[in-house]
Amino acid sequence: MTYCVGLLLNAGMVLLSDTRTNAGLDNISVYRKTFTFEQPGERVITIMTAGSLSVTQTTIARLEDAIDTPDGPVESIMSAPTMLRVAEIVGNTLSNVARDVAVKMGGMNQNASATMIVAGQRRGGGMRMFLVYPEGNFIESTTDTPFLQIGEHKYGKPILDRVVTMDTSLADAQKAVLLSMDSTLRSNLSVGMPLDLTVIREGAMKADYRRIEADDPVFHSMSVSWSNALRDAFTEVAL
Numbered sequence: 001m002t003y004c005v006g007l008l009l010n011a012g013m014v015l016l017s018d019t020r021t022n023a024g025l026d027n028i029s030v031y032r033k034t035f036t037f038e039q040p041g042e043r044v045i046t047i048m049t050a051g052s053l054s055v056t057q058t059t060i061a062r063l064e065d066a067i068d069t070p071d072g073p074v075e076s077i078m079s080a081p082t083m084l085r086v087a088e089i090v091g092n093t094l095s096n097v098a099r100d101v102a103v104k105m106g107g108m109n110q111n112a113s114a115t116m117i118v119a120g121q122r123r124g125g126g127m128r129m130f131l132v133y134p135e136g137n138f139i140e141s142t143t144d145t146p147f148l149q150i151g152e153h154k155y156g157k158p159i160l161d162r163v164v165t166m167d168t169s170l171a172d173a174q175k176a177v178l179l180s181m182d183s184t185l186r187s188n189l190s191v192g193m194p195l196d197l198t199v200i201r202e203g204a205m206k207a208d209y210r211r212i213e214a215d216d217p218v219f220h221s222m223s224v225s226w227s228n229a230l231r232d233a234f235t236e237v238a239l
Contacts, residue, residue: 001019001022001027001051001151001152001188001190001191002018002019002020002033002150002151002152002182002190003017003018003048003050003149003150003151003155003156003181003188003191004017004018004033004034004048004049004050004088004117004149004151004221005017005059005147005148005149005154005156005160005177005180005181006048006117006119006127006129006141006148006149006163007146007147007160007168007173007176008119008127008141008146008147008148008166008176008235009146009164009166009167009168009169009170009173010129010167010170010174010202011170011201011202012118012155012167012170012199012200012201012202012204013046013120013127013129013198013199013200014170014173014176014197014198014199014200015034015046015085015117015119015144015177015197015198015199015200016032016177016178016193016195016196016197016198017033017048017049017166017180017195017196017199018033018065018181018184018185018193018194018195019031019032019033019192019193019194019196019234020190020191020192020193021053021072022190024187028192030056030149030168030184030192030194032196033049033050033056034046034047034048034194034196034209035047035048035049035060036198036207036209037067037077037078038044038205038206038207039078039194040204040205040206040217041123041205042122042123042181042211043078043122043123043205044120044121044122044204044205044206044207045078045083045086045118045120046079046101046118046119046120046200047063047090047116047117047119047205048116048117048119048150048196049114049115049116049150050114050115050148050151051112051113051114051115051134051143051151052112052113052114053091054077054101054112055094055097055098055101055112055114055236056114056116058100058101059090059093059094059096059097059114059116059179062096062097063077063089063090063144065095066089068165069090073129075089075160077089077090080237082122082125083118083120083122083125083128084128085162086099086118086120086137087107087118087128087130087132087134087140090116090118090130090132091106091132091133091137091138092105092134092136092138094114094116094132094134095134095135095136095217096134098112098113098114098168101234103153106168111222112132114134115131115132115134115150116131116132117129117131117132117152118130118138118146119130119200120200121200121202121203121205122205123205127200127202127215128140129141129148130151131148133224143166144170144237146165147160147164148164152184152188152190152191153184154186155184155186155188156180156181156183156188157180157185157193158181158183159176159179159180160176160177163176164176169172170199170201174197174199175222177197178195178197178212178219178222179222179226180228182197182219183224184195184221186209191212193212194212194213194214195211195212195219196209196210196211196212197210197212198210
């Protein structure tokens with residue numbers, strides 16, 4: 001399993017994913033779940049994935065193949081006229097892959113599905129963020145719900161509900177997603193380091209990316225400070 005979270009704010013977008021993939025307690029691997037596609041000055045698109053690794057890797061591979069063959073039969077996300085169309089292309093590709101995998105696994109009583117968060121901006125358009133379901137349909141982040149989550153999201157949701165608004169700064173947004181991830185890491189063994197953090201500033205048409213390893217001193221300090229603050233707050237609450 002995995003955990004991915006994306007924030008859509010007035011100042012930009014902040015996205016964070018873990019990298020753990022497990023097929024049992026004794027079969028744990030590290031795979032990237034964040035994929036960014038850029039055309040400087042024109043558009044930036046980031047896709048985060050959760051679910052069956054075979055489905056997500058094949059979907060990303062087909063999207064990349066369409067980018068590499070712009071004159072081919074499949075529409076590319078890098079030539080789509082709007083972010084809405086980008087979400088539709090990703091949704092259609094994901095649905096087709098899931099169906100192909102299901103046919104190959106027919107009769108094995110196994111289910112292979114995946115979900116994705118698609119975020120980005122094209123020149124002349126606003127920032128948009130979508131949660132794409134295995135069937136290819138999707139929902140969009142709005143001012144009422146400025147964040148989207150996929151994977152093991154329940155542990156990291158409370159802090160986002162309490163602190164994130166459209167006016168949240170990019171600095172505070174990075175703090176919020178990292179603490180949301182920290183809560184998930186502590187409560188679920190299927191989510192693990194390293195982490196991939198992506199920040200897209202409004203209008204920049206490029207992504208700033210950082211990988212956070214298990215021994216990252218900033219993340220460790222933040223985790224310890226958050227734990228201490230929660231313990232202090234718990235002690236001060238009157239019964």
